[in-house]
Structure formats: C-alpha cells, structure tokens
Amino acid sequence: VDRLGEWSQLPKRFLRDDVVADAAAHVLHRHAPDLLLVHFLCADSFQHLHGPRSPEAYWALEYVDHCVSRVLAALPSGALERDTAVLVVSDHGFLSSEREIRVNVRLRQLGLLKIDAEGRIVESRARFVTNHGAGYVYVLDPADRPSLVHDLQSELAGLEGVTGVWGVADYAGLGLPVPDVNPMVGELVLEAAEGYAFGDEARGDDHVGPPRYRGNHGHRPTHPDNGAFFLAAGAGVRRGAELGAIMSRDVAPTVAHLLSVKLGDVEGTLRADALA
Structure with a gap:
C-alpha cells in the first residue's frame, strides 16, 4: 500500500x-x-x-x-x-491520437501569455487547459474579456486540428454550465478533430506536433x-x-x-x- x-x-x-x-x-x-x-x-x-x-x-x-x-x-x-x-x-x-494541438503556443505568440525557461506559464491574459479531446480557453483579463473572446474564437478556429470553437452562448446546447454558474468553466471550449488531441505545451513555434499520448478521450460523444x-x-x-x-x-x-x-x-x- x-x-x-x-x-x-x-x-x-x-x-x-x-x-x-x-x-x-x-x-x-x-x-x-x-x-x-x-x-x-x-x-x-x-x-x-x-x-x-x-x-x-x-x-x-x-x-x-x-x-x-x-x-x-x-x-x-x-x-x-x-x-x-x-x-x-x-x-x-x-x-487514437496522431497529432497534438498546442493552443498555448499560439496564445504565447499573440502576446497573451508568458513562460519561463522551463516552459511554465508565469503570466497570462488568456490560457488554454486541455482535457485531451477538448479543452477550455480561460480569458483572465476582465477589462478586455469580451473583445478577447471575440477575437480568439475566430483565431483559434483556424488552427490545424481544431474542429469546433464554442462560446458561452452555445454551452447549453453542449450540456455545459456557464462561467457565472460554475467558475471552473472557461469562456471558450474547443474540440479536436479525429486523430488529434490537445496538449498544454506553450514552448516552441509549432501549433501542432507529435502527441504525448497515443490515445485520448474528451471529444463529444458523437464519435x-x-x-x-x-x-x-x-x-x-x-x-x-x-x-x-x-x-x-x-x-x-x-x-x-x-x-x-x-x-x-x-x-x-x-x-x-x-x-x-
């Protein structure tokens, strides 16, 4: 034991x-x-x-x-x-996962988060937290939250391997609570396409790379x-x-x-x- x-x-x-x-x-x-x-x-x-x-x-x-x-x-x-x-x-x-999507790399490139020499996030106006097949974007700047959410929804939808990006107005249809009800919920939720999964990595220049795990879950149950x-x-x-x-x-x-x-x-x- x-x-x-x-x-x-x-x-x-x-x-x-x-x-x-x-x-x-x-x-x-x-x-x-x-x-x-x-x-x-x-x-x-x-x-x-x-x-x-x-x-x-x-x-x-x-x-x-x-x-x-x-x-x-x-x-x-x-x-x-x-x-x-x-x-x-x-x-x-x-x-199965053949590729890993690195949303935090893109957020770092947009100037929305900073990392230290070991890749740990030390400062952020927005950050992504993975649940492998899906994940939340948390917009942490209350003063600029509406405009950041609007801009990020279209920006992140264009990343390779991202099959959907939903805002709070869409959460009821997904069976999700909204941040006002559950503060653990982010302002945007992303889903990965089949063959892709999300990672937490914020280092480097590539938005997509080899996966940490060969299998994942967290996508919608329609698969x-x-x-x-x-x-x-x-x-x-x-x-x-x-x-x-x-x-x-x-x-x-x-x-x-x-x-x-x-x-x-x-x-x-x-x-x-x-x-x-």
Whole structure:
C-alpha cells in the first residue's frame, strides 16, 4: 500500500489495480458492504500510452477482466442469485491520437501569455487547459474579456486540428454550465478533430506536433469509438436484455433503485428496461 503513489503513474497502474482487487475482496469478506465502488485504471492508462486497439490495450483489458473475476470470486456463494447485483461500467471510450494541438503556443505568440525557461506559464491574459479531446480557453483579463473572446474564437478556429470553437452562448446546447454558474468553466471550449488531441505545451513555434499520448478521450460523444461500456448482472437485473445506447447519467438512478435509495431530482433516468 505504501507504493500506491508510485503505482498511480500511467505505466505502473496495473500494479495498483492488483492491490485494488485484493482490497475489494477483503472489504467484501470483512464488511459485507451495501455498496462497493471499485476503480481499475490500467485499461485507461495503457490506451493513453499505446493507443486504442494496441496489443498493450488488449492485454490491459484482459488484465482488468481478471481483476474483476477476483472481486466476483470473493462474493458469498449464491449472492448474485440472491441479493447482489454487479455493474461494470466505463466513463468513456478512446480515439487514437496522431497529432497534438498546442493552443498555448499560439496564445504565447499573440502576446497573451508568458513562460519561463522551463516552459511554465508565469503570466497570462488568456490560457488554454486541455482535457485531451477538448479543452477550455480561460480569458483572465476582465477589462478586455469580451473583445478577447471575440477575437480568439475566430483565431483559434483556424488552427490545424481544431474542429469546433464554442462560446458561452452555445454551452447549453453542449450540456455545459456557464462561467457565472460554475467558475471552473472557461469562456471558450474547443474540440479536436479525429486523430488529434490537445496538449498544454506553450514552448516552441509549432501549433501542432507529435502527441504525448497515443490515445485520448474528451471529444463529444458523437464519435462512435468514444462510447462507454455498461454491463449489469445479478439480483434484480433482467437476464439477456440488450439496451442499446444509454446515457452515463442513467447509471446512478439505476443503481439507486437496486439499493432502494431515493436520489430526488437528478439528471439521468432509471433504466427500467435493464431490471427484472
């Protein structure tokens, strides 16, 4: 356990997953919880490092399958038929990355941010923060914010690999809050085209370069390979049901129903078609 910090690094997360599987099995034996949440990481990290559908990614998926089987083996005999349901979910799929878009390089060239000798941003009127497939531009100069937002929306739309730039007026259609509601949200949101992802790099002269990661996520869910995974089995679950595409936000209300817990007014809907 004292090495979990080291094992949280991308190449070593399979070691962390091994500890998590052991810990989950221990919790089931020792505490018999009403709800147990277990998070395995290496399928994500290996697809970042080596790309989706790479040999390493397929190995990681098999490894996570093995970790899940160890957790299931810790359940009491007959639990899945009697009183236990198991849901296996992911929060995203993966797209391959051949090129990295460096928005902060362009912002530096426009005189909107400064970096030190090691490439760290030390001063900025605007800066970009990546979520790989998408990211926010934060305009930090309140006096000149409206004009900067207007100018940057057209300027950044012209960068190679940028497939969309949206302002605050467009956020509702994207399912995003606005900065007045959530101060963590930027003034512009950008999306990368397939084959591209965003990086944080602010050094150099090139707006596009080799990727840091071979696989990424964060694009809109309209990309088929960005779809997540959902599987449910056990007590209270309808056997053999095929749901088609569902929303990730539907998972929590469905789990709450299985636990006989009322969530109140939440996003997402109960997937009654998944239940017995």
